[in-house]
Amino acid sequence: MGITSKFIKKRRDYMNIKRKNEEFRIKERNNEKVAKKRARLDYNKRKLENAVNLKNMRRRLKNNEIKEANRKAARLSMNRRLNDPAIKKANIEAAKVSMKKRLKNSAIKKANIEAAKVSMKKRLKNSAIKKANIEAAKVSMKKRLKNSAIKKANIEAAKVSMKKRLKNPAIKKANIEAAKVSMKKRLKNPVIKKANIEAAKISMKKKLEDPDTRKAYKKANSIRMLKRRASSNSSIGSSSRKRCYRVSSYRLHEKEKLNMKRQKWETLLSEYNLKKTQGLSETCVSCSRLRLPSSIIKTPKKLLRQLNMNIGQNDSESVLVCTSCYGHLKKLKIPPLYVGNGFQLNHVPQSVKELNQIERQMVSLRLPFMKVFKCLRGEGQLKIQGRRRSIENSRQRSKRTN
Incomplete structure (x- = not known):
């Protein structure tokens, strides 16, 4: 097959389009290169301008009056700009980012902390600012402590700081006194008092599970008891007499305890009997x-x-x-x-109320079967034991019996 004129025409058109595309790409590349060169030149120009401006600003700011005026103008412009919430938000974000970058340097970080402490001390001299700060701190702490990980870390940090502080005997003594006063105030509330006693019992049980602590507790308790008895028996001279007196006083103490327990039981029993006599x-x-x-x-x-x-x-x-x-x-x-x-x-008619027990069983629609026993301890009280059954009483059976 020979090459036709149509094929040649198509081929020529294709080659022309290809050449045009290549030319367009070359132009675009050249334009990009030119734009980059211009951008570089503009950047360098701006950099030089900024450097010159900085030098001029530094020279001018050596004068205190110009410095103060400049600060005031900057504050006014910033206040105007911060009225717009979008600019305010963007400014805060930019400040956070710049602060993070700066605080990576340890020297800047240390200087920033010191400056913050000094400014806070100055501000806290004002009672209104101090009160507002405390309230804000409480609110923020409550929000943060909702996170369990932060809460745990905070408790650990508090323990460590308390241990460090308690090494100082003066702080330790003051802390104990403050704890006693606060505990006295809290224990005036009977609910807190009861809860505290229960918590103390639980903690003591947990501690006494360890054999070493149990042994130490018994030893300390025996020493305490001996001291108390010794103080009570200080009037007696000889050691043998002291011992005899200690034994007798201990027995008397135990008897008193037993009497107290009996009295409690008697009061409880009397209350129970009184309630039982009243009945339902x-x-x-x-x-x-x-x-x-x-x-x-x-x-x-x-x-x-x-x-x-x-x-x-x-x-x-x-x-x-x-x-x-x-x-x-x-x-x-x-x-x-x-x-x-x-x-x-439903309303029970008078005719049904007048029936005796056997007649009621004959008339009733259901017959209950259960074992009823007398309680051995409760006087006159009854109890149900075993299974209970309720059998339907058909009317035909009752008619047959009649």
Whole structure:
């Protein structure tokens, strides 16, 4: 096949386009080179200008009046610019970045810390600034301590700093006195006192798990007891008499302890017997269950009316509610065993009330089977033991028996 005129034309067009593209690329490269050269020249020019300006500024700033005026002008311009929040944010970010770079140098870092301390001391002489600073520090510390890692590190650092400080006897003594005063103030609150006693017991149990600490504690306790007895028996002369007196005083002390324990048990038993004689005499307004007087709380009617609960007509401002229902009412919730939730019993007619036990069993729809025993310790109290069954009583059987 020969080469046609069309093919030659296409080839020529392709070569022309290729040549034009190459020329365009060469021009672009040249333009880029020219632009880079210009940028370099501009940068060097600016650098020289800045250097000249710096020299001029340094010469001028040797004069204190010009220096002060310059500072004022700079502050005014900065205040104007910082009114714009975007510029303010950008300025803060730039300041942080520059400060990080500068603080990599240890000498600058040290000088910065010293300057910060001096400026803080000057500022804290003003009571208003001091108070505001303390509040801000508390808020920031609370936010930071939400992070568990920071909290742990802070506790460790506090322990280390406290150990260093307590090496000084004067600081140690002052710290102990301050701790005693603060503990006395806190222990006036009975809740804190109770919690403190419980915590002390738990910590003592943990410490006494170690055999060495247990041994040391027993030894210290015995020495303490001997000192106390010695101070009480200082009037007796001979050592043998002292020993006899110590033994007798110890026995008396133990007897007193036993008597105290017996008295406590007797009071507890008397209280229990008193409650038992009262029996289930009180009824809860919410669940209509019989309760002991000790497990009933007087609650205002307003609380029940807020929850749209049916109370009934009473002249008194408060009603009796059991402890289980009171817990839900405190949270402004309707108790789950409230009578209005479908737990209300139907009206029992007088004819059914007059029936005896056997007739009631014949009429009842269900027959319960359970083992009921007398309690050995509780006087007159009963208990259910084993399984309980409820069998349906059909009406046909009752008809047959009749």
